[in-house]
Amino acid sequence: MSNKLKHILVIRLSAMGDVAMSVPVLRALEQQHPEVKITVLTKAFFKPFFRDLQNVTVFPADVKGEHKGVFGLYKLARQLNKDNRFYAIADLHSVLRSKILKKFLHCKRFVSIDKDRKEKRLLTKGKIFKQLKTTHQRYADVFETLGFPLDLTNPKFPEKAALNRKLQNILGDVSKKRIGIAPFATYESKMYPLDAIKQVIETLSKDYKVILFGGGNYETELLNTFETEFDNTVNVSGKLTLDDEMDIISNLDVMLSMDSGNAHIAAMLGIKVVTIWGVTHPFAGFAPFNQPEDYALLADRNQYPKIPTSIYGNKYPEHYKEASRSIAPKEITEKIKSII
Structure with a gap:
């Protein structure tokens, strides 16, 4: 050195x-x-x-x-x-x-x-x-x-990853815009209710290619049912390495995520990220990098005035568990369509 x-x-x-x-x-x-x-x-x-x-x-x-x-x-x-x-x-x-x-x-x-x-x-x-x-x-x-001042206001990001044949087959028709959806989080209080996320997937899959992300047996099995139920929808949970998932994410047009890791992975790759927030809030400082404020869709604080109830989503009144349901599926799909 x-x-x-x-x-x-x-x-x-x-x-x-x-x-x-x-x-x-x-x-x-x-x-x-x-x-x-x-x-x-x-x-x-x-x-x-x-x-x-x-x-x-x-x-x-x-x-x-x-x-x-x-x-x-x-x-x-x-x-x-x-x-x-x-x-x-x-x-x-x-x-x-x-x-x-x-x-x-x-x-x-x-x-x-x-x-x-x-x-x-x-x-x-x-x-x-x-x-x-x-x-x-x-x-x-x-x-x-330490003596190394940084300016984060004009970031540069890596180029889109070149996709191997396996990943090309997963993404399919290149003419369709690609939307990633990561519906899970560590705590249920940070997740959009699954019946509501199904409505979002159903609507978006009519016009776009939807790629579902998750991890673990439960999430993989559930996302497999979504893949079967909706056209233009593919589940990559449990099927790819982290490197491969990052290659896929770098080729998305937009990622829809909870306040969770997938939002930050997409953001670090320079992808537009729409986030859904339940009992947590961007004010705590954990919004994904370099995203406009209006890309964060927030639970209704008139209904749930104690939000944010915790930094990580692990503490909340019981009736706050589905606070994110106050965000209408149409609001989510319209936001994504406006970005694309």
């Missing part, structure tokens, strides 16, 4: 959406500061997220296996220290695990993300209702503190 290159270790171990949100920021860092070399410490599964970044290497962390617990983190630090001399460490996670790891790493420059838990708590308690700093900007602030 050239002595002129400044090697930064970036820590962001999970979750999928948060890791994906780091990609546009690291792309800006790479483009605006070519003197920087980056190693991202994250789960091996997320490695494809960084595939188009030339100065980025992924170091896989197995925090549930080899690198579990304090002794595992010590082993991880020894592996990192062995072949690297880091100029600085950017902790985009700021959890106990990354703080313990810090103590074992041979580097004095260490900056952690400011998650501003106090303001987020005020937001979910109804004490304030305003746009908080975005997670992308919070990531960028870490690098600015």
Whole structure:
């Protein structure tokens, strides 16, 4: 490695959406500061997220296996220290695990993300209702503190992926516009009710190619029924690698997602993303990157005034569980049609 290159270790171990949100920021860092070399410490599964970044290497962390617990983190630090001399460490996670790891790493420059838990708590308690700093900007602030200011206002994105024959067959007729739909989220309170999403799929599949995304046996089986029920609809859940899914997503005209990981994957690839919000809210700073405000379709706060009830969607009054039902299917389909 050239002595002129400044090697930064970036820590962001999970979750999928948060890791994906780091990609546009690291792309800006790479483009605006070519003197920087980056190693991202994250789960091996997320490695494809960084595939188009030339100065980025992924170091896989197995925090549930080899690198579990304090002794595992010590082993991880020894592996990192062995072949690297880091100029600085950017902790985009700021959890106990990354703080313990810090103590074992041979580097004095260490900056952690400011998650501003106090303001987020005020937001979910109804004490304030305003746009908080975005997670992308919070990531960028870490690098600015390290001496690498970033401008996120004029982003560049990778080219559409070239599709192999298998993926071409999945997407089918090139004359049809392509809409991705990812109807699931970690919590049901963040999901659009399934009977309502079926109405959306039915309407859109009449004029467009609809590609369904999900994961796990339950989601795959359910999406298979949608694929069978509607024309011009294909389910890729459980059938592709993450690399392949990203290739498909990069060729979409628009992605419809919940407040979940697929929204951030599409956004980091420069795809237009319409999001549906239930008990969470974009004001908490987790809207997908570089999307107009009106692409976020929000539950009715006149009916559900306590929104956002939590940052992650895990806490809410029981009758708020289907808050997103207050968004009419027609509103969703009309928004997508207007974008296409």
